[in-house]
Amino acid sequence: MKVPIKHIVLFILTLITMETALIWALGVAPPDSEQGDVQRIFYFHLGCIWPGFIAFFYVAYASIRYLLTRDPEWDRRALSSGEVGLVFCSLVLITGPIWAKPVWGDWWAWDARLTSTLVLWLVFLGYTRLRDYIDDESKRPRISAVLGIIGACLVPFVYMSTRLFETMHPKPVIAGDEGSGIKHPDMQMALYLALAAFSLLYIVFWQQGREILEGESRIKNVKAGLNLLEDES
Amino acid sequence: MNTPDHMSYLIAAYSAIWILIAFFLFVLMMRNRRLLNQVKELEDRLQDLENKREGGSRE
Numbered sequence: 155m156k157v158p159i160k161h162i163v164l165f166i167l168t169l170i171t172m173e174t175a176l177i178w179a180l181g182v183a184p185p186d187s188e189q190g191d192v193q194r195i196f197y198f199h200l201g202c203i204w205p206g207f208i209a210f211f212y213v214a215y216a217s218i219r220y221l222l223t224r225d226p227e228w229d230r231r232a233l234s235s236g237e238v239g240l241v242f243c244s245l246v247l248i249t250g251p252i253w254a255k256p257v258w259g260d261w262w263a264w265d266a267r268l269t270s271t272l273v274l275w276l277v278f279l280g281y282t283r284l285r286d287y288i289d290d291e292s293k294r295p296r297i298s299a300v301l302g303i304i305g306a307c308l309v310p311f312v313y314m315s316t317r318l319f320e321t322m323h324p325k326p327v328i329a330g331d332e333g334s335g336i337k338h339p340d341m342q343m344a345l346y347l348a349l350a351a352f353s354l355l356y357i358v359f360w361q362q363g364r365e366i367l368e369g370e371s372r373i374k375n376v377k378a379g380l381n382l383l384e385d386e387s
Numbered sequence: 388m389n390t391p392d393h394m395s396y397l398i399a400a401y402s403a404i405w406i407l408i409a410f411f412l413f414v415l416m417m418r419n420r421r422l423l424n425q426v427k428e429l430e431d432r433l434q435d436l437e438n439k440r441e442g443g444s445r446e
């Protein structure tokens with residue numbers, strides 16, 4: 155099986171960016187004056203969620219395209235993006251409490267940001283698993299597309315939740331208010347590298363997932379054709 | 388803040404990230420392997436079908 159050269163280049167680029175991001179986050183960026191080294195969790199925590207948000211928006215886009223065209227390729231693109239988004243959202247929900255324990259003194263707080271992120275994760279867990287429980291193949295992608303669009307509508311609410319409600323969660327760093335965010339250039343670089351690394355990782359995973367889904371679909375069609383031929387002979 | 392205890396949180400967070408990424412990569416690899424097995428199964432079935440047809444045409 156031949157792997158296209160652009161896939162290899164993308165994979166190597168992702169590895170290099172991820173390695174550089176790791177070096178910057180753990181070695182080059184200075185420790186935070188208040189939180190110390192535990193603040194370094196933040197770079198990969200935030201690095202995961204932005205590509206995760208993009209993944210969920212892409213689910214909505216591809217789902218709308220599916221509902222308009224009924225082309226199964228859009229359903230596969232949406233599903234693959236939803237799966238990667240779910241993984242990234244899981245990373246956020248795991249690293250967040252690990253950071254919160256030493257800083258807040260507790261693993262979890264039922265405030266608006268944390269709860270809405272958990273709801274987002276549950277919606278996309280449902281989105282990726284729902285199709286296993288729908289027997290009607292014609293309804294399966296349609297219902298999934300509607301759920302995917304509803305799920306993506308939650309993303310702006312998750313982002314805005316720290317502004318709309320009083321929360322323990324820090325205020326937004328990206329596109330945040332004046333005074334929020336990080337000022338040290340090495341800290342900013344660590345964040346941008348993490349964002350770039352996870353964005354590239356999203357593309358790598360999404361591409362792989364989409365190709366596997368396409369392969370499964372094509373094999374299913376060939377099997378159906380072969381069954382017919384075997385019945386005839 | 389830089390107590391060894393807090394460093395353990397940092398190590399735990401980064402370990403969790405790599406474990407989950409490796410797990411997802413493993414899932415993708417398994418799905419890929421299953422696809423290859425299915426292709427092999429289809430090739431075998433196609434071969435059987437061709438053999439049957441050849442046998443039928445000789446008779």
